Amino acid sequence: MDTRELRYFVAVAEELHFGRAAERLGMAQPPLSRAIKQLERRLGVSLLERNRRGVALTSAGEVLLYEGRAALDATAAAARRAQRAGGVDDPRSRLVLAVKAAGSHELLQKLLDAYSAVPGAAEIEVLLCGFCDQEGLLRDGRADAALMHTPFNSLAGFDSEELTTEGQIAILPARHPLAARESLTVAEVSDVPGLPLARWPSYGVYPPGPGPEIRDQTQLAQLIALGRTVAIVPDSARAWLWAEHAAIPLTDAPQVVTHIAWPAHSRSLALAGLIRTATEQRGDHDQPRQR
Template sequence: MDTVETRELRYFVAVADELHFGRAADRLGIAQPPLSRAIQQLERRLGVTLLERNRRGVALTAAGEVLVREGRAALDATAAAVRRTRRAGGADGPGDRVVLAVKAGAFHELLNKLLDAYAAEPGAAGIEVLPSGMCEQEGMLRDGRADVALMHTPFNSLAGFDSVELMTEGQVAILPSSHPLARRKTLSLADIADVPDLPLARWPRDDTYPRGPGPEVNDQTQLAQLIALGRTMAVFPESARTWLWDEHAAVPVRDAPPVTTHIVWPAHSRSRALAGLIRTASRL
């Protein structure tokens, strides 16, 4: 059977990301010639062409597209195995603990109920809550930075994971309290799609949240400040009301799709501590 080393996958994914051998070599901290030789050897061993080379750079072939997709998954699985093994053995802190990834600033009430209920269980493990950015929880589960996550459809993909639904809620437009739209009892998506003086915020690397011509935001604090200053608005689940400032208003968006919160974990997990947390979440 043909085998591929983790090192080779890491090299190939770097080239696929950069589409340039020089930049990939700089990213990996190695010289370009050994990187080029490693990719050529990989192609010969697999018997396929992975990259089309030209003077401007490289492009992925159909076979290369498959390998970069499968390679990322394999690298994530390897990283996850290492992280979870170290965590179980106590190499990165107390061994008997579960790392829970949550979107920063959201769902305080639900999260507090879950943590309090689990802490009351006999033999409960420690829970490390790991705040994350928008839609980062999936990657954190796949590469082992987290054991379990609170994720939200339709924004997050649950493909490849096991999950339990916890709650479903509507969405609200969060905007400056001084803006005329803040006096409305409800809004529609059409109402907020094109407001010249209050454009929707843009979320980098995320195609699931509404995009607009407004400022790019990277975290909740930045977003909250820009809304308070009257520079942007955003659409969030109803529970986002918990982090609003006095300068903010939340108006229900009647035709926005409902948001369902799930507790999500890797399908292959056999952690007893995690199983206890899932049982607690299912009872809430």
């Protein structure tokens, strides 16, 4: 099986229509159909069920779609990382670090400052991304490492090191009656009349609810200031609060753990140096708490 065959199959499996898949691939439909039939013969399984109602995946097809996407992502990631390592456009070694916009600011600044002092340190490009986008950037090779936050991000398939642990807060309009409270529970924040919880996308899909769909941190900040929504965020989000905001600790929200994550198969010496620096910063951060 080669990447061309996988691309063909994934296109058909996602479109569930040979005509649309052929148009997406920029090819005629007959050779696409022949390629899929040849793939089925070679594998010895039926991947698609074809009838007058359309095309459906078999159980084998569902497995190949899942594995095929991962294989194509890995191939694209390998090409991107090889190009960066080869320095085609820039002779200096370069690493791309994906970070959620407005997240982990203090930790990120300490990490960048410490790593820049390491002899032979690579150039770090900070790739600011939207909510929970770090995983995709890391999987498809657009990033070499990422600051990820559990329980919001999935670390499946990555190596990782824990860096910090923090609680969560509710950010409300400063003029709201609840802003005077010393603490709140998640249930209290989730059921504020006229102040629905903000909704973030997960894998491009927003959960149902009355709250506004949030696209970036600036939009969220303004909607809270206007009294249109409330948000539950890690405590470090205090760094971007406006005067019109109030931050109230949540007593029962799960702890948020920030990790530095990277592909499990990585053999990059520059990346190893960045990970080592990150874990050293973690030690410095923990010492005052231990004393």
